[in-house]
Amino acid sequence: MIKFDNVAKVYGHKAAVDHISFEVKEGEFFVLIGPSGCGKTTTLKMINRLIPLSSGYIYFKDQPISHYKLDEMRWDIGYVLQQIALFPHMTVRDNIAQVPMMKKWSTDRIDEQINRLLDMVGLPHEQYRDRYPSELSGGQQQRIGVVRALAADPPVILMDEPFSALDPISREKLQDDLLQLQSEINKTIIFVTHDINEAFKLGDRICLMNQGRIEQIGTPRDFVDRPNSEFVRSFIGHTKIERHAADCIQPLPYDGRYPAVRPDTPVSELYKLLAEQEQLNVIDTEYRGAVTRPSVFQALSKGVAE
Structure with missing residues (x-):
């Protein structure tokens, strides 16, 4: 679904991302993690061309991302930010409807999709679709951000530390809701976090970065049982996996x-x-x-x- 082939991003003489290669499978929950400045957010933003590559190739659905029209490609890649950036003068319904409207969906189809997604994230549509962002809590606003990213039914969702500004209780609840939602919609999700516990909880596979390079890619169990280096061991610390x-x-x-x-x-x-x-x-x-x-x-x- 998404493939990086020897991708680099250089600012002056500094490599923010240093010739990395990996592939994200269709339907996978793939987590990018690492210390501040490791290149994880830059890596995410290169996927939807918010940041241009310096060299290498990124493939989306087997085609280089440069082959797509920018607006059409972004319609197929939902994006959830830490700063939700809802339009304050628009209702929840109208905030969510923007991309489907650009894709010229019918009003009935848009409303049906909005109602379905609001219900799926625990915000009953009859109660929330006509509210304004100022009438919502932080956790509710973040749910609307997730629904907005899903509204046009994109195959890929990018999530850049979406829960990091929330209190611990709201954050854990949203993590649980996201896992439940993913079990129903089966999207390809690429998720950036600095929290190893969050990565272990959410990720099918995890990509740990350091100084622009990949230290290890694997399942949570791979990291616990077979860490590649002392850096990996140090970063995961005593984190445990919830077993099943x-x-x-x-x-x-x-x-x-x-x-x-x-x-x-x-x-x-x-x-x-x-x-x-x-x-x-x-x-x-x-x-x-x-x-x-x-x-x-x-x-x-x-x-x-x-």
Whole structure:
């Protein structure tokens, strides 16, 4: 979906991004992280051409980004900022409707999309679509920013530290909402953060940058189990991964007397269920196996789960 091929961005004699290459898969939640000044936001902004490349190529849907008309390419790439920048004189509905209107969608189609997305992010459309930004909390405004980025149904969403200005409770709730939303819409998301806990919680894969270069790309578990360098070990510190039912499965036969859980059910939820049940059936599209109290404890003893 998005591919970087030896991309650099140079200011004077300083390389903000130093010949990096990576690929983001379709439907992936890909997190860019690193210390201040590492080049992560510059990398993000080069994707939708807010910052021009110095050298190399970025491909979007197998074509160099320079081959697209700028406005049409940006319509296919939603963008969520830390500073939400809602138009204060417009209602929520009109703020969200801007790109669909530019794409000449019908009014009925725009309204149907706005209502659907507002409901999906926990802002019932009948209550919120006619409000103004000044009537919303910070967390609600950020939700509107996410909906606005999704309004024209782009395949790719760029998110530049969207939750960093929020209080911890609002931030955690929005992270949960974003994960739930992604499970329903399955977009390609590239997300910038400086918070390793946020990266581990949200990312399918993480790209850790330092001084314009890539230190490591991998899953959260790759970073914990196989850090590439002392810098990586130092950056992630003692961060732990929240483990899931898939980490605790035993190959037991299916038993319909017990409830089903998904493979991504957190261990913290399994504890509550296993207080009342002897076994849980792990099912996605098919039966994967069972979780029991001993299987959770065994996983804990091996350091596989928290």
